Each structure stands twice: as C-alpha cells, then as structure tokens.
Amino acid sequence: MSYQIRPACAADNEAILSLLQGTPQQGAVTLNFERQPDYFRGAKVTCEQPDVWVAEPRDARGKVSAVYNVGWRSLWINGEVRRVRYAHDLRIDPEYRNGMILHRLFRQLRKQLAEGEWMQTTVLHDNQASLSTVASGRAGLPVYYPAGTIETSMLYTRARKARLPADITLRQTNEVDLPEMATLLNRQGRQKQFFPYWDVQRVRGDDYFYGMGPGNFLGLWVKGELKGLLGFWDQKAIKQTRVLGYAKGMGLMRHLYNSHSMLRGGMRLPAPGGVLSYLTLHSLVVENDDPELLRLLLDHAVSFFHGRFDALVCGFFANDPLAKVPARYRRRLLLSEHFLVSFDGDPREQLDSDRPWYVEVARL
Structure with a gap:
C-alpha cells in the first residue's frame, strides 16, 4: 500500500472525524473519544501550535488512513518556559494496521523533530495494544521513556x-x-x-x-x-466521550446503576449513542x-x-x-x-x- 504522508488541512476535517469515530475503545462499555464538530478547533486547545499530519492512500484520495498531532505547548521546565511537543491523537484505520504504516509515520516524525528534541505522550493503562507496539522499543521507533503514572479521577x-x-x-x-x-x-x-x-x-x-x-x-x-x-x-x-454500546448484561444493569447514581451520586450511563456528562478541572x-x-x-x-x-x-x-x-x-x-x-x-x-x-x- 502506498501512502502520501502530509500536513493536515481544513479539508481533511470530515475524514479525520470519520477515522476517530471508527476507532473506539472496547470494553464492558464501548467508548469513543470524539472531536465533533471540528477536529482542528480541539487541536488548537490541546496544543498552542498544532502540528497535525495524515496518511492518505494514493489510490483513495480524500481518505485518511492515519492521523497524529505533535504540536507544541509552552510549559515550565526546570523553572523556565519552554516549548515542548505533545504527541497524541495517533489513530490508524483498522483496515491499514497490518502494514508498514506505523513505521512510515515514525520515519516522517523523525524528520520533524529537531536534534535532541523530545516529546510528552500518555497511553491509557488499559490500552495494551498501544503499550505493546509504539511503547515497545521496536527498531525504527523512538524510545518511550517511562515518566510516571497519571491518576485521572472522575x-x-x-x-x-x-x-x-x-x-x-x-x-x-x-x-x-x-x-x-x-x-x-x-x-x-x-x-x-x-x-x-x-x-x-x-x-x-x-x-x-x-x-x-x-x-x-x-x-x-x-x-x-x-x-x-x-x-x-x-x-x-470540542470533544466528547460517547457510549457506543454495552456488553451483554450491562444494558440491563444500566438502569439499576443510574437509579443508584441519582441517590448517591455517580456517572449516569446514557443510552447507546449518548455522551457522558462531566466537567473538566484544570489549573x-x-x-x-x-x-x-x-x-x-x-x-x-x-x-x-x-x-x-x-x-x-x-x-x-x-x-x-x-x-x-x-x-x-x-x-x-x-x-x-x-x-x-x-x-x-x-x-x-x-x-x-x-x-x-x-x-x-x-x-x-
């Protein structure tokens, strides 16, 4: 399969959103992390200066088979303000995951980074597929140096x-x-x-x-x-956590769980297709x-x-x-x-x- 790996543009918005919708996280509750209605609006919130790239199959112009963002943010490092890249939103269409696309993406990334430049990234603890691939230290990939565990609380x-x-x-x-x-x-x-x-x-x-x-x-x-x-x-x-479905039995338990949540407080589980209701804290x-x-x-x-x-x-x-x-x-x-x-x-x-x-x- 031949790809053109290039900077993303506004015309790619719908194709990127479609890719994000097609790569849910499986589990007892199937979740999709979406960026409706404008991927690039959310990219400008994650990074002050986004650096978004896509892989486009040469025989399917307009389709996005992979995307990643390695934009910069201004952070305090050692008591001084520095621009640091944050690598995120790496998504690959399941149809293309068995080829060489990941290595080609990282070869492109190597060209983007300055000598000695490093990035931050995070991988969900339950995302064993990512931990065993991009964080595995395979030849041709950058080294992922463990730098702490993050506890996100709802x-x-x-x-x-x-x-x-x-x-x-x-x-x-x-x-x-x-x-x-x-x-x-x-x-x-x-x-x-x-x-x-x-x-x-x-x-x-x-x-x-x-x-x-x-x-x-x-x-x-x-x-x-x-x-x-x-x-x-x-x-x-700018971003939503959408519930796509529930494992067998969870659908029936959802109503009991929601009744309990109304009485004692908790995250109410919406019907498939609905989004979770939460407010993000910062600073x-x-x-x-x-x-x-x-x-x-x-x-x-x-x-x-x-x-x-x-x-x-x-x-x-x-x-x-x-x-x-x-x-x-x-x-x-x-x-x-x-x-x-x-x-x-x-x-x-x-x-x-x-x-x-x-x-x-x-x-x-």
Missing part, C-alpha cells in the same frame, strides 16, 4: 454542606482577579515540571482557551490573599501544595456543580502528595502511563529531580 458531584474557616473566602473569579491569578499560577508553575505557562489575558478569546473566560475559576482567599485556584472547563463543544494550584486548601476547593466544586454535571474530572501524577485528596471522594479512577519520547537519548536526565510533576488533563 469525582461524582453531590449536594453537600461545606463550612469554611472564618478567615477563608471561596468564590468564582472575575475580570478584576486576573492579575492576582496570573501571579499565583506563574509562581506555582515555576516550581513544577510540565506546568502550563499562563498568560491569563488570553482567556478573553484565544483559540487555546476556547470556551473559557475570566469567570471559569474558583478562587480561595486566605485573609484576603489568593492562595488557591481551581479552573473548570466545559469542553463538550489546580494551592499555596505550598497544601492538601487542606485543595480539599476545600474540591468540596465546594462537587456541590456547586451538582445537578449540572455528573462528575468532575481532575488528574495528578500518582506520586504527587495532592493525589491523595481526590481519593477521599466517590470517584472512578482511570490510570495512564506518561512517557517522554525521544530518538536522541533519555530526556529524564535533563530534568531537575526536586520539582514535582504536574499534568493538565484538560489538554490531554
């Missing part, structure tokens, strides 16, 4: 009464708070590895912050000083990584959004002390393996070992 919303200490104020942010928010985000970001660089003025309409505004945060003030932030982002307009920072301040923010959030969303999605590296806070809530846990990918040696040796690692699940 915290079930529910009504609860949270009492704040007398010296603490917790409220939704607004335009006036932006300078103070920028100070906190960049002070905290500089201390961590992989924390996104924030220019909060961009929340007024930048593509990288599509659907976000100055009010899309909960702020926590201690004695009048901003000490914690929790961003929230409804991303249904979770608290002064001195104080778990008690994070607990106050999450307590407020799970109650504040109850009735509008079934769950709140947040993520931490498993070795982050703050990862213990989401474990206190009723949740569903999803594990992912984080890798640093390079053709030119181990990037982990370049990282300061005393800085905690951060993951922004809203941009995965």
Whole structure:
C-alpha cells in the first residue's frame, strides 16, 4: 500500500472525524473519544501550535488512513518556559494496521523533530495494544521513556454542606482577579515540571482557551490573599466521550446503576449513542501544595456543580502528595502511563529531580 504522508488541512476535517469515530475503545462499555464538530478547533486547545499530519492512500484520495498531532505547548521546565511537543491523537484505520504504516509515520516524525528534541505522550493503562507496539522499543521507533503514572479521577458531584474557616473566602473569579491569578499560577508553575505557562489575558478569546473566560475559576482567599485556584472547563463543544454500546448484561444493569447514581451520586450511563456528562478541572494550584486548601476547593466544586454535571474530572501524577485528596471522594479512577519520547537519548536526565510533576488533563 502506498501512502502520501502530509500536513493536515481544513479539508481533511470530515475524514479525520470519520477515522476517530471508527476507532473506539472496547470494553464492558464501548467508548469513543470524539472531536465533533471540528477536529482542528480541539487541536488548537490541546496544543498552542498544532502540528497535525495524515496518511492518505494514493489510490483513495480524500481518505485518511492515519492521523497524529505533535504540536507544541509552552510549559515550565526546570523553572523556565519552554516549548515542548505533545504527541497524541495517533489513530490508524483498522483496515491499514497490518502494514508498514506505523513505521512510515515514525520515519516522517523523525524528520520533524529537531536534534535532541523530545516529546510528552500518555497511553491509557488499559490500552495494551498501544503499550505493546509504539511503547515497545521496536527498531525504527523512538524510545518511550517511562515518566510516571497519571491518576485521572472522575469525582461524582453531590449536594453537600461545606463550612469554611472564618478567615477563608471561596468564590468564582472575575475580570478584576486576573492579575492576582496570573501571579499565583506563574509562581506555582515555576516550581513544577510540565506546568502550563499562563498568560491569563488570553482567556478573553484565544483559540487555546476556547470556551473559557475570566469567570471559569474558583478562587480561595486566605485573609484576603489568593492562595488557591481551581479552573473548570466545559469542553463538550470540542470533544466528547460517547457510549457506543454495552456488553451483554450491562444494558440491563444500566438502569439499576443510574437509579443508584441519582441517590448517591455517580456517572449516569446514557443510552447507546449518548455522551457522558462531566466537567473538566484544570489549573489546580494551592499555596505550598497544601492538601487542606485543595480539599476545600474540591468540596465546594462537587456541590456547586451538582445537578449540572455528573462528575468532575481532575488528574495528578500518582506520586504527587495532592493525589491523595481526590481519593477521599466517590470517584472512578482511570490510570495512564506518561512517557517522554525521544530518538536522541533519555530526556529524564535533563530534568531537575526536586520539582514535582504536574499534568493538565484538560489538554490531554
């Protein structure tokens, strides 16, 4: 099979969306991770500067048999802001998986990377097919260096009464708070590895912050000083988790499970074809990584959004002390393996070992 591997363009949108729809994740619940209605709009949220490539069969012009994005984001690395690639959205049409297409894609990728350049990527822990192929170290592929496990939590919303200490104020942010928010985000970001660089003025309409505004945060003030932030982002307009079907028996259990969820809180399972109802959290920072301040923010959030969303999605590296806070809530846990990918040696040796690692699940 002969392919043309080329940069993607706007005309490829429908073909890419079709490819994404045709590569679901199988299991007791068959899920599809979609980017309707515009793949490129979502690509501009995942990466500040997308770098999307497609493989087009030469005998089927207009068809996309594979896609990947290795765009750049601005991150704090060793206390400085650097542009780092994030490799994601690698999808190959099942019809073409038995050929040499994966190796051809990686040969193209090798040409794109500068000397010594490395990338981040994540692979779902349950995605054994990917872990055994692209992360296997086969000849011609870059090396995937293990770099931590990510715990993504779906915290079930529910009504609860949270009492704040007398010296603490917790409220939704607004335009006036932006300078103070920028100070906190960049002070905290500089201390961590992989924390996104924030220019909060961009929340007024930048593509990288599509659907976000100055009010899309909960702020926590201690004695009048901003000490914690929790961003929230409804991303249904750019990506969806759609339920395509249920394993035998699960369809009947769905109604019982949903009744239980209405009483105790939980992710309601839609009929096949429906999408899951969740809100993505981002920019979770608290002064001195104080778990008690994070607990106050999450307590407020799970109650504040109850009735509008079934769950709140947040993520931490498993070795982050703050990862213990989401474990206190009723949740569903999803594990992912984080890798640093390079053709030119181990990037982990370049990282300061005393800085905690951060993951922004809203941009995965």
